[in-house]
Amino acid sequence: MTGLRILVLxxxxxxxxxVAWARVGTLVQQAPPKxxxxxxxxxxxxxxxxxxxxxxxxxxxxxxxPDGRGMRKAPPLNQADVQEAxxxxxxxxxxNGSLKRGMxxxxxxxxxxxxxxxxxxxxxxxxx
Amino acid sequence: xxxxYTSAAEGPFLITYTHQLEEPGNLEITTKDVTGKSVGGxxxxxxxxxxxxxxxxxxxxxxxxxGQATARxxxxxxxxxxxxxxxxxxxxxxxxxVLYVEFENINGADKSLLEVVDNDGEGDLTGPNSxxxxxxxxxxxxxxxxxxxxxxxxxxxxxxAEKNVRHAPFEFGYAVxxxxxxxxxxxxxxxxxxxxxxxxxxxxxxxxxxHEHFGLQETSHYVAPTAAWTLANGxxxxxxxxxxxxxxxxxxxxxxxVSYEIDQxxxxxxxxxxxxxxxx
Numbered sequence: 201m202t203g204l205r206i207l208v209l210x211x212x213x214x215x216x217x218x219v220a221w222a223r224v225g226t227l228v229q230q231a232p233p234k235x236x237x238x239x240x241x242x243x244x245x246x247x248x249x250x251x252x253x254x255x256x257x258x259x260x261x262x263x264x265x266p267d268g269r270g271m272r273k274a275p276p277l278n279q280a281d282v283q284e285a286x287x288x289x290x291x292x293x294x295x296n297g298s299l300k301r302g303m304x305x306x307x308x309x310x311x312x313x314x315x316x317x318x319x320x321x322x323x324x325x326x327x328x
Numbered sequence: 329x330x331x332x333y334t335s336a337a338e339g340p341f342l343i344t345y346t347h348q349l350e351e352p353g354n355l356e357i358t359t360k361d362v363t364g365k366s367v368g369g370x371x372x373x374x375x376x377x378x379x380x381x382x383x384x385x386x387x388x389x390x391x392x393x394x395g396q397a398t399a400r401x402x403x404x405x406x407x408x409x410x411x412x413x414x415x416x417x418x419x420x421x422x423x424x425x426v427l428y429v430e431f432e433n434i435n436g437a438d439k440s441l442l443e444v445v446d447n448d449g450e451g452d453l454t455g456p457n458s459x460x461x462x463x464x465x466x467x468x469x470x471x472x473x474x475x476x477x478x479x480x481x482x483x484x485x486x487x488x489a490e491k492n493v494r495h496a497p498f499e500f501g502y503a504v505x506x507x508x509x510x511x512x513x514x515x516x517x518x519x520x521x522x523x524x525x526x527x528x529x530x531x532x533x534x535x536x537x538x539h540e541h542f543g544l545q546e547t548s549h550y551v552a553p554t555a556a557w558t559l560a561n562g563x564x565x566x567x568x569x570x571x572x573x574x575x576x577x578x579x580x581x582x583x584x585x586v587s588y589e590i591d592q593x594x595x596x597x598x599x600x601x602x603x604x605x606x607x608x
Contacts (some may be wrong), residue, residue, distance in 0.1 A: 254514060260530075299384070
């Protein structure tokens with residue numbers, strides 16, 4: 201009987217973990233409403249964009265390409281789903297990453313640096 | 329514009345692990361060195377060369393090659409370690425667990441001092457290499473790594489359990505650390521001396537006895553301020569003066585490390601092999 205209980209408990213834990221991992225939709229769409237509501241405190245500043253470009257080159261370009269057009273599994277960042285996404289949703293994606301899709305978390309970057317990257321990301325559309 | 333490196337995610341720590349894993353496909357090469365002099369022993373330099381590779385966003389593997397040199401004694405290769413770290417939770421939380429499993433095949437002459445467990449102490453460093461090298465240490469080590477980021481600060485706590493595969497009881501230890509970069513926002517220009525390129529922190533680590541004699545009695549504990557400097561080209565230097573806090577410790581150790589991370593090494597290697605295969 202104890203063995204059966206352990207088996208059921210194990211199955212429940214496995215199912216819970218599987219459900220947690222198997223969320224659907226694009227990464228940006230998975231951002232919860234509270235995160236989406238955050239606004240970028242550094243938005244639009246020229247100096248911040250330049251700092252963001254430097255950070256983008258360090259942290260993102262290896263996978264998403266130097267101009268953010270995407271490479272292999274890494275999606276393009278100059279397309280509508282990213283460019284029209286609320287800054288808070290992008291901030292949430294940078295913080296959490298997606299282990300399932302191979303994107304690491306960038307939570308180790310201070311918040312200010314993550315906002316700098318997002319400020320730069322929003323200029324990629326203008327650059328084509 | 330493309331800068332072929334990423335930021336120093338592990339902070340300035342040389343012993344304590346944060347929950348940050350290597351990015352998938354990236355290879356980081358590090359040399360970790362420690363020098364000191366135990367009472368009754370000769371000055372030594374323990375060295376470990378570390379190859380850290382991100383297999384998946386949730387799985388990092390590392391190979392260490394250890395060696396040491398002791399004044400008026402000799403220089404020798406002391407063995408290897410293979411470790412794996414697994415991120416447990418898919419999202420970032422206020423505290424984040426990572427599981428660590430390591431197999432090490434080293435000998436008793438190893439002086440890289442990458443962790444302190446049980447009653448490890450100064451006495452382990454005084455024997456001549458000709459004797460200590462014959463002691464085999466094939467051990468399994470597990471760690472629970474907990475990490476948090478809060479307003480630019482990094483907090484990390486490691487709980488260590490180690491077991492010799494042949495004999496000896498479970499041995500326990502701990503490591504904790506806190507660090508912060510000197511600036512939270514990045515400067516717009518490429519620079520070596522920008523304050524965000526510097527990180528400072530402090531680590532504390534030590535042994536906790538065995539499962540038979542768990543506790544602080546006759547265990548070694550160290551406290552170590554630590555600082556890291558990342559150049560604009562991605563090379564990182566870390567230095568950590570380490571002070572022994574108990575009678576069984578070495579009074580002073582100086583740790584230092586140099587590391588360089590190669591972005592998307594795995595992709596470049598696959599590309600290279602594919603091209604060379606196609607040409608045959």
